[in-house]
Amino acid sequence: MATTTRQATIPITEVEHAAFCKPEDELPAKSLAEEFAVNIRWQKIPNEYLHYSAQELDQRINSARQKLGSTVTILGHHYQREEIIKYADFQGDSFLLSKQAAERPEADFIVFCGVHFMAETAGILCAPHQKVILPNITAGCSMADMAPMDDVEDSWEDLQEVLGDHGGILPVTYMNSIAGIKALCGRTGGAVCTSSNAAAVLEWAFQSAERVLFLPDQHLGRNTGIKLGIDPEQMVVWNPFKRLGGNTVEQLRSSKLVLWQGHCAVHTRFTVKQIQAARERFPEVTVLVHPECTRETVEAADMNGSTELIRKTINEAPAGSQWAVGTEISLVNRLALNNPDKTVFCLDPVSCPCSTMYRIHPAYLLWVLDGLLQGQVINQITVPEDIRRDSLIALERMLSLQ
Numbered sequence: 157m158a159t160t161t162r163q164a165t166i167p168i169t170e171v172e173h174a175a176f177c178k179p180e181d182e183l184p185a186k187s188l189a190e191e192f193a194v195n196i197r198w199q200k201i202p203n204e205y206l207h208y209s210a211q212e213l214d215q216r217i218n219s220a221r222q223k224l225g226s227t228v229t230i231l232g233h234h235y236q237r238e239e240i241i242k243y244a245d246f247q248g249d250s251f252l253l254s255k256q257a258a259e260r261p262e263a264d265f266i267v268f269c270g271v272h273f274m275a276e277t278a279g280i281l282c283a284p285h286q287k288v289i290l291p292n293i294t295a296g297c298s299m300a301d302m303a304p305m306d307d308v309e310d311s312w313e314d315l316q317e318v319l320g321d322h323g324g325i326l327p328v329t330y331m332n333s334i335a336g337i338k339a340l341c342g343r344t345g346g347a348v349c350t351s352s353n354a355a356a357v358l359e360w361a362f363q364s365a366e367r368v369l370f371l372p373d374q375h376l377g378r379n380t381g382i383k384l385g386i387d388p389e390q391m392v393v394w395n396p397f398k399r400l401g402g403n404t405v406e407q408l409r410s411s412k413l414v415l416w417q418g419h420c421a422v423h424t425r426f427t428v429k430q431i432q433a434a435r436e437r438f439p440e441v442t443v444l445v446h447p448e449c450t451r452e453t454v455e456a457a458d459m460n461g462s463t464e465l466i467r468k469t470i471n472e473a474p475a476g477s478q479w480a481v482g483t484e485i486s487l488v489n490r491l492a493l494n495n496p497d498k499t500v501f502c503l504d505p506v507s508c509p510c511s512t513m514y515r516i517h518p519a520y521l522l523w524v525l526d527g528l529l530q531g532q533v534i535n536q537i538t539v540p541e542d543i544r545r546d547s548l549i550a551l552e553r554m555l556s557l558q
Protein backbone atom coordinates (compact mmCIF):
# COMPACT_ATOMS: atom_id res chain seq x y z
CA MET A 157 0.00 0.00 0.00
CA ALA A 158 1.30 3.46 -0.90
CA THR A 159 -0.77 5.29 1.75
CA THR A 160 0.30 5.18 5.40
CA THR A 161 -0.99 6.57 8.67
CA ARG A 162 1.04 9.65 9.50
CA GLN A 163 0.89 13.02 11.21
CA ALA A 164 -1.77 15.29 9.64
CA THR A 165 -0.43 18.54 8.20
CA ILE A 166 -2.53 21.66 7.75
CA PRO A 167 -1.75 23.88 4.72
CA ILE A 168 -0.42 27.32 5.67
CA THR A 169 -3.24 28.89 3.60
CA GLU A 170 -5.74 27.12 5.91
CA VAL A 171 -3.93 28.34 9.05
CA GLU A 172 -4.15 31.89 7.67
CA HIS A 173 -7.74 31.67 6.44
CA ALA A 174 -9.31 33.95 9.07
CA ALA A 175 -6.57 36.61 8.85
CA PHE A 176 -8.86 39.41 7.62
CA CYS A 177 -12.04 38.58 9.56
CA LYS A 178 -13.66 41.64 11.13
CA PRO A 179 -16.82 42.11 13.19
CA GLU A 180 -18.00 45.09 11.08
CA ASP A 181 -19.61 44.98 7.64
CA GLU A 182 -17.10 47.18 5.86
CA LEU A 183 -13.71 46.10 4.57
CA PRO A 184 -12.16 49.54 4.03
CA ALA A 185 -9.21 50.04 1.67
CA LYS A 186 -5.85 50.51 3.36
CA SER A 187 -2.31 51.11 2.14
CA LEU A 188 -0.30 47.93 1.69
CA ALA A 189 1.94 48.95 4.64
CA GLU A 190 -1.15 48.93 6.89
CA GLU A 191 -2.31 45.60 5.44
CA PHE A 192 1.12 44.14 6.25
CA ALA A 193 0.19 44.56 9.94
CA VAL A 194 -1.84 41.38 9.45
CA ASN A 195 0.78 38.83 10.28
CA ILE A 196 0.56 36.38 7.38
CA ARG A 197 2.78 35.60 4.41
CA TRP A 198 2.96 38.49 1.97
CA GLN A 199 5.09 38.51 -1.15
CA LYS A 200 7.99 40.97 -0.90
CA ILE A 201 7.42 44.06 -3.01
CA PRO A 202 9.63 47.14 -3.53
CA ASN A 203 9.18 49.66 -0.68
CA GLU A 204 7.68 52.42 -2.83
CA TYR A 205 4.51 50.32 -3.31
CA LEU A 206 3.89 50.02 0.42
CA HIS A 207 2.92 53.62 1.05
CA TYR A 208 0.87 54.73 -1.95
CA SER A 209 -2.55 56.04 -0.93
CA ALA A 210 -5.70 54.64 -2.54
CA GLN A 211 -5.87 57.73 -4.82
CA GLU A 212 -2.22 57.40 -5.89
CA LEU A 213 -2.69 53.73 -6.66
CA ASP A 214 -5.82 54.44 -8.65
CA GLN A 215 -4.15 57.14 -10.73
CA ARG A 216 -1.01 55.04 -11.38
CA ILE A 217 -2.95 51.86 -12.27
CA ASN A 218 -5.15 53.75 -14.73
CA SER A 219 -2.13 55.42 -16.32
CA ALA A 220 -0.23 52.09 -16.63
CA ARG A 221 -3.26 50.42 -18.21
CA GLN A 222 -3.63 53.20 -20.71
CA LYS A 223 0.01 52.87 -21.77
CA LEU A 224 -0.21 49.07 -22.01
CA GLY A 225 -3.44 49.18 -24.04
CA SER A 226 -4.87 45.96 -25.40
CA THR A 227 -1.64 44.00 -24.81
CA VAL A 228 -2.92 43.40 -21.27
CA THR A 229 -6.21 41.91 -20.07
CA ILE A 230 -7.10 42.10 -16.40
CA LEU A 231 -9.37 39.33 -15.13
CA GLY A 232 -11.17 39.69 -11.80
CA HIS A 233 -12.75 36.81 -9.92
CA HIS A 234 -16.09 37.60 -8.23
CA TYR A 235 -14.46 37.18 -4.81
CA GLN A 236 -11.96 39.99 -5.38
CA ARG A 237 -12.24 43.12 -3.30
CA GLU A 238 -13.97 46.19 -4.75
CA GLU A 239 -10.71 48.14 -5.17
CA ILE A 240 -9.49 45.42 -7.56
CA ILE A 241 -12.64 44.37 -9.39
CA LYS A 242 -13.10 47.91 -10.72
CA TYR A 243 -10.02 47.42 -12.95
CA ALA A 244 -11.16 44.08 -14.36
CA ASP A 245 -11.86 43.88 -18.10
CA PHE A 246 -13.87 40.75 -17.26
CA GLN A 247 -15.45 39.50 -14.06
CA GLY A 248 -16.45 35.90 -13.58
CA ASP A 249 -15.85 32.59 -11.88
CA SER A 250 -12.57 30.78 -12.42
CA PHE A 251 -13.59 28.84 -15.52
CA LEU A 252 -15.38 31.70 -17.29
CA LEU A 253 -12.35 33.90 -16.75
CA SER A 254 -9.93 31.32 -18.12
CA LYS A 255 -12.10 31.05 -21.24
CA GLN A 256 -12.04 34.86 -21.54
CA ALA A 257 -8.25 34.75 -21.52
CA ALA A 258 -8.24 32.25 -24.39
CA GLU A 259 -10.72 34.38 -26.35
CA ARG A 260 -8.51 37.47 -26.24
CA PRO A 261 -5.42 36.40 -28.26
CA GLU A 262 -4.45 40.05 -28.81
CA ALA A 263 -3.63 40.28 -25.10
CA ASP A 264 -0.06 39.06 -24.67
CA PHE A 265 -0.38 39.33 -20.89
CA ILE A 266 -3.24 38.08 -18.74
CA VAL A 267 -3.18 39.57 -15.25
CA PHE A 268 -5.33 37.18 -13.22
CA CYS A 269 -6.72 38.78 -10.07
CA GLY A 270 -7.72 35.57 -8.34
CA VAL A 271 -5.80 32.66 -6.82
CA HIS A 272 -3.05 30.37 -8.02
CA PHE A 273 -5.09 27.44 -9.42
CA MET A 274 -7.13 29.91 -11.50
CA ALA A 275 -4.02 31.44 -13.06
CA GLU A 276 -2.78 27.91 -13.79
CA THR A 277 -6.08 27.04 -15.52
CA ALA A 278 -5.82 30.20 -17.61
CA GLY A 279 -2.26 29.11 -18.49
CA ILE A 280 -3.60 25.74 -19.67
CA LEU A 281 -6.37 27.23 -21.82
CA CYS A 282 -4.67 30.30 -23.29
CA ALA A 283 -2.58 30.50 -26.48
CA PRO A 284 1.16 29.69 -26.32
CA HIS A 285 2.20 33.33 -26.81
CA GLN A 286 0.10 34.54 -23.84
CA LYS A 287 1.69 34.94 -20.43
CA VAL A 288 -0.41 34.66 -17.27
CA ILE A 289 0.51 36.75 -14.24
CA LEU A 290 -0.72 36.38 -10.64
CA PRO A 291 -0.13 39.75 -8.91
CA ASN A 292 0.67 38.23 -5.49
CA ILE A 293 2.28 34.79 -5.53
CA THR A 294 1.06 34.01 -1.98
CA ALA A 295 -2.56 34.03 -3.22
CA GLY A 296 -3.10 30.28 -3.09
CA CYS A 297 -6.27 28.39 -2.16
CA SER A 298 -6.50 26.40 1.06
CA MET A 299 -8.86 23.86 -0.55
CA ALA A 300 -6.50 23.21 -3.46
CA ASP A 301 -3.59 22.98 -1.02
CA MET A 302 -5.39 20.16 0.83
CA ALA A 303 -4.76 17.86 -2.13
CA PRO A 304 -1.01 17.88 -2.83
CA MET A 305 0.22 15.78 -5.75
CA ASP A 306 2.18 13.16 -3.80
CA ASP A 307 -0.78 12.38 -1.54
CA VAL A 308 -3.17 12.14 -4.48
CA GLU A 309 -0.82 9.87 -6.46
CA ASP A 310 -0.36 7.51 -3.48
CA SER A 311 -4.11 7.42 -2.88
CA TRP A 312 -4.87 6.80 -6.55
CA GLU A 313 -2.40 3.89 -6.62
CA ASP A 314 -4.11 2.26 -3.61
CA LEU A 315 -7.60 2.84 -4.97
CA GLN A 316 -6.60 1.16 -8.23
CA GLU A 317 -5.21 -1.79 -6.33
CA VAL A 318 -8.31 -2.24 -4.17
CA LEU A 319 -10.99 -1.40 -6.73
CA GLY A 320 -9.40 -2.13 -10.11
CA ASP A 321 -10.98 -5.58 -10.45
CA HIS A 322 -14.14 -4.59 -8.57
CA GLY A 323 -15.95 -2.21 -10.91
CA GLY A 324 -13.18 0.39 -11.02
CA ILE A 325 -13.08 4.04 -10.07
CA LEU A 326 -12.74 7.27 -12.07
CA PRO A 327 -11.28 10.52 -10.74
CA VAL A 328 -13.26 13.77 -11.03
CA THR A 329 -11.64 16.94 -9.79
CA TYR A 330 -13.25 20.26 -9.00
CA MET A 331 -11.74 23.20 -10.88
CA ASN A 332 -10.30 24.31 -7.52
CA SER A 333 -7.33 21.96 -7.66
CA ILE A 334 -3.73 22.10 -8.82
CA ALA A 335 -2.94 21.44 -12.49
CA GLY A 336 -1.21 18.13 -11.63
CA ILE A 337 -4.53 16.67 -10.42
CA LYS A 338 -6.37 17.86 -13.50
CA ALA A 339 -3.64 16.13 -15.52
CA LEU A 340 -4.05 12.90 -13.54
CA CYS A 341 -7.77 13.01 -14.37
CA GLY A 342 -6.94 13.55 -18.04
CA ARG A 343 -4.50 10.60 -18.10
CA THR A 344 -6.83 8.19 -16.33
CA GLY A 345 -10.13 8.75 -18.11
CA GLY A 346 -11.53 11.27 -15.59
CA ALA A 347 -12.63 14.87 -15.93
CA VAL A 348 -12.73 18.30 -14.31
CA CYS A 349 -15.97 19.86 -13.05
CA THR A 350 -17.19 23.21 -11.80
CA SER A 351 -19.84 23.84 -9.16
CA SER A 352 -22.36 24.44 -11.99
CA ASN A 353 -21.80 21.15 -13.80
CA ALA A 354 -20.64 18.77 -11.03
CA ALA A 355 -23.86 16.69 -11.29
CA ALA A 356 -23.55 16.27 -15.07
CA VAL A 357 -19.88 15.28 -14.81
CA LEU A 358 -20.61 12.74 -12.05
CA GLU A 359 -23.46 11.22 -14.08
CA TRP A 360 -21.08 10.90 -17.03
CA ALA A 361 -18.38 9.30 -14.86
CA PHE A 362 -20.80 6.69 -13.48
CA GLN A 363 -21.42 5.49 -17.04
CA SER A 364 -17.91 4.03 -17.20
CA ALA A 365 -17.05 3.15 -13.59
CA GLU A 366 -18.92 2.00 -10.51
CA ARG A 367 -17.25 4.63 -8.34
CA VAL A 368 -15.86 8.13 -8.45
CA LEU A 369 -13.01 9.66 -6.49
CA PHE A 370 -14.10 13.28 -6.03
CA LEU A 371 -11.35 15.82 -5.30
CA PRO A 372 -10.61 18.00 -3.41
CA ASP A 373 -13.89 19.31 -1.86
CA GLN A 374 -15.78 16.69 0.13
CA HIS A 375 -18.78 19.02 0.57
CA LEU A 376 -19.37 19.75 -3.11
CA GLY A 377 -18.92 16.03 -3.77
CA ARG A 378 -21.37 14.99 -1.03
CA ASN A 379 -23.99 17.64 -1.88
CA THR A 380 -23.83 16.67 -5.55
CA GLY A 381 -24.02 12.95 -4.72
CA ILE A 382 -27.14 13.56 -2.62
CA LYS A 383 -28.67 15.57 -5.47
CA LEU A 384 -28.11 12.54 -7.71
CA GLY A 385 -29.81 10.24 -5.21
CA ILE A 386 -26.68 8.44 -4.00
CA ASP A 387 -27.16 6.95 -0.53
CA PRO A 388 -24.92 8.85 1.97
CA GLU A 389 -23.98 5.40 3.33
CA GLN A 390 -22.25 4.79 0.01
CA MET A 391 -20.06 7.87 0.34
CA VAL A 392 -16.79 7.48 2.20
CA VAL A 393 -14.33 10.22 3.14
CA TRP A 394 -10.71 9.69 2.10
CA ASN A 395 -8.37 11.02 4.78
CA PRO A 396 -4.96 11.32 3.07
CA PHE A 397 -3.15 10.98 6.41
CA LYS A 398 -4.44 7.46 7.03
CA ARG A 399 -3.78 4.11 5.39
CA LEU A 400 -6.45 3.53 2.71
CA GLY A 401 -7.84 6.94 3.59
CA GLY A 402 -9.06 5.58 6.94
CA ASN A 403 -11.35 3.02 5.24
CA THR A 404 -11.48 -0.73 5.09
CA VAL A 405 -11.27 -2.57 1.77
CA GLU A 406 -14.95 -3.60 2.23
CA GLN A 407 -16.07 -0.01 2.84
CA LEU A 408 -14.31 1.10 -0.33
CA ARG A 409 -15.74 -1.76 -2.38
CA SER A 410 -19.31 -1.00 -1.30
CA SER A 411 -18.93 2.77 -1.92
CA LYS A 412 -20.10 4.86 -4.88
CA LEU A 413 -18.32 8.09 -4.02
CA VAL A 414 -14.91 8.45 -2.40
CA LEU A 415 -14.72 12.03 -1.13
CA TRP A 416 -11.29 13.57 -0.67
CA GLN A 417 -11.08 15.16 2.77
CA GLY A 418 -10.79 18.78 1.64
CA HIS A 419 -12.96 21.82 2.28
CA CYS A 420 -13.24 25.55 1.69
CA ALA A 421 -12.48 27.55 4.83
CA VAL A 422 -14.77 30.34 3.63
CA HIS A 423 -17.87 28.30 2.82
CA THR A 424 -17.69 25.95 5.81
CA ARG A 425 -18.17 28.99 8.08
CA PHE A 426 -21.88 29.08 7.18
CA THR A 427 -24.06 27.21 9.66
CA VAL A 428 -27.64 26.09 10.29
CA LYS A 429 -27.70 28.43 13.32
CA GLN A 430 -26.94 31.41 11.09
CA ILE A 431 -29.80 30.36 8.79
CA GLN A 432 -32.19 30.16 11.77
CA ALA A 433 -31.05 33.62 12.95
CA ALA A 434 -31.60 35.10 9.46
CA ARG A 435 -35.13 33.62 9.32
CA GLU A 436 -35.96 35.00 12.76
CA ARG A 437 -34.88 38.50 11.68
CA PHE A 438 -36.45 38.31 8.21
CA PRO A 439 -39.31 35.79 8.09
CA GLU A 440 -39.71 36.33 4.31
CA VAL A 441 -36.02 35.79 3.54
CA THR A 442 -34.75 33.29 0.94
CA VAL A 443 -31.53 31.57 1.99
CA LEU A 444 -29.16 30.90 -0.91
CA VAL A 445 -25.84 29.14 -0.30
CA HIS A 446 -22.92 27.73 -2.30
CA PRO A 447 -22.60 23.91 -2.52
CA GLU A 448 -19.12 24.11 -0.93
CA CYS A 449 -21.06 24.60 2.35
CA THR A 450 -21.64 21.56 4.57
CA ARG A 451 -24.50 19.17 3.85
CA GLU A 452 -26.44 20.41 6.92
CA THR A 453 -26.20 24.03 5.77
CA VAL A 454 -27.18 23.20 2.20
CA GLU A 455 -30.16 21.17 3.42
CA ALA A 456 -31.32 23.96 5.74
CA ALA A 457 -31.08 26.58 2.96
CA ASP A 458 -33.87 27.29 0.44
CA MET A 459 -31.56 27.11 -2.56
CA ASN A 460 -27.97 26.31 -3.40
CA GLY A 461 -25.84 26.83 -6.45
CA SER A 462 -22.64 28.12 -8.03
CA THR A 463 -21.33 31.66 -7.77
CA GLU A 464 -22.81 32.41 -11.20
CA LEU A 465 -26.21 31.03 -10.15
CA ILE A 466 -26.15 33.10 -6.94
CA ARG A 467 -25.38 36.27 -8.91
CA LYS A 468 -27.99 35.62 -11.58
CA THR A 469 -30.71 34.68 -9.07
CA ILE A 470 -30.27 37.79 -6.96
CA ASN A 471 -29.75 40.18 -9.87
CA GLU A 472 -32.97 38.92 -11.47
CA ALA A 473 -35.03 38.74 -8.25
CA PRO A 474 -38.03 41.06 -7.83
CA ALA A 475 -37.64 44.37 -6.00
CA GLY A 476 -38.37 44.05 -2.31
CA SER A 477 -37.16 40.45 -2.04
CA GLN A 478 -34.84 39.47 0.81
CA TRP A 479 -31.73 37.29 0.44
CA ALA A 480 -29.46 35.75 3.05
CA VAL A 481 -26.41 34.52 1.17
CA GLY A 482 -23.78 31.94 2.09
CA THR A 483 -20.80 32.79 -0.07
CA GLU A 484 -17.70 34.99 -0.04
CA ILE A 485 -18.32 38.40 1.53
CA SER A 486 -16.83 40.56 -1.26
CA LEU A 487 -19.36 39.10 -3.70
CA VAL A 488 -22.25 39.42 -1.22
CA ASN A 489 -21.37 43.09 -0.55
CA ARG A 490 -21.24 43.74 -4.30
CA LEU A 491 -24.62 42.08 -4.83
CA ALA A 492 -26.08 44.25 -2.05
CA LEU A 493 -24.56 47.37 -3.63
CA ASN A 494 -25.86 46.55 -7.12
CA ASN A 495 -29.35 45.63 -5.90
CA PRO A 496 -30.38 48.55 -3.68
CA ASP A 497 -34.08 47.68 -4.18
CA LYS A 498 -33.56 44.30 -2.44
CA THR A 499 -32.29 43.26 0.97
CA VAL A 500 -29.11 41.24 0.46
CA PHE A 501 -26.86 40.23 3.35
CA CYS A 502 -24.27 37.63 4.29
CA LEU A 503 -25.35 34.79 6.59
CA ASP A 504 -22.18 35.16 8.63
CA PRO A 505 -22.35 38.19 10.97
CA VAL A 506 -18.53 38.42 10.85
CA SER A 507 -16.97 39.74 7.63
CA CYS A 508 -14.54 37.01 6.63
CA PRO A 509 -13.12 37.47 3.13
CA CYS A 510 -11.19 34.65 1.49
CA SER A 511 -7.77 35.51 2.90
CA THR A 512 -5.88 34.50 -0.21
CA MET A 513 -8.17 36.34 -2.66
CA TYR A 514 -7.86 39.37 -0.38
CA ARG A 515 -4.08 39.37 -0.78
CA ILE A 516 -4.45 40.82 -4.27
CA HIS A 517 -4.06 44.42 -3.12
CA PRO A 518 -4.03 47.26 -5.72
CA ALA A 519 -0.33 47.86 -4.90
CA TYR A 520 0.48 44.37 -6.22
CA LEU A 521 -1.56 45.01 -9.35
CA LEU A 522 0.36 48.25 -9.94
CA TRP A 523 3.68 46.46 -9.33
CA VAL A 524 3.07 43.86 -12.06
CA LEU A 525 1.73 46.48 -14.51
CA ASP A 526 4.80 48.69 -13.88
CA GLY A 527 6.92 45.59 -14.49
CA LEU A 528 5.31 45.11 -17.91
CA LEU A 529 5.93 48.75 -18.78
CA GLN A 530 9.61 48.12 -18.03
CA GLY A 531 9.63 44.90 -20.09
CA GLN A 532 9.64 42.65 -17.01
CA VAL A 533 7.13 39.84 -16.44
CA ILE A 534 6.65 39.51 -12.67
CA ASN A 535 5.01 36.37 -11.20
CA GLN A 536 4.40 34.52 -14.45
CA ILE A 537 2.49 31.27 -13.81
CA THR A 538 3.59 28.44 -16.07
CA VAL A 539 2.48 24.83 -16.38
CA PRO A 540 4.88 22.14 -17.70
CA GLU A 541 3.89 20.95 -21.18
CA ASP A 542 2.98 17.36 -20.20
CA ILE A 543 0.75 18.62 -17.36
CA ARG A 544 -0.84 21.20 -19.66
CA ARG A 545 -1.58 18.55 -22.31
CA ASP A 546 -3.19 16.07 -19.89
CA SER A 547 -5.12 18.76 -17.99
CA LEU A 548 -6.54 19.98 -21.26
CA ILE A 549 -7.92 16.48 -21.95
CA ALA A 550 -9.78 16.55 -18.61
CA LEU A 551 -11.07 20.08 -19.23
CA GLU A 552 -12.20 19.20 -22.75
CA ARG A 553 -14.07 16.15 -21.45
CA MET A 554 -15.98 18.45 -19.16
CA LEU A 555 -16.73 20.87 -21.99
CA SER A 556 -17.98 18.07 -24.23
CA LEU A 557 -20.70 17.39 -21.64
CA GLN A 558 -22.21 20.88 -21.91
Ligand code: SF4
Pocket residue numbers: 235271296297298299300332420421422423484510511512513
Ligand atom coordinates in the same frame (compact mmCIF):
# COMPACT_ATOMS: atom_id res chain seq x y z
S1 SF4 B 1 -13.12 30.86 -1.41
FE1 SF4 B 1 -12.46 28.80 -0.73
S2 SF4 B 1 -12.21 27.60 -2.59
FE2 SF4 B 1 -12.31 29.80 -3.21
S3 SF4 B 1 -10.16 30.44 -3.31
FE3 SF4 B 1 -10.88 30.94 -1.24
S4 SF4 B 1 -10.33 29.10 -0.02
FE4 SF4 B 1 -10.20 28.51 -2.18
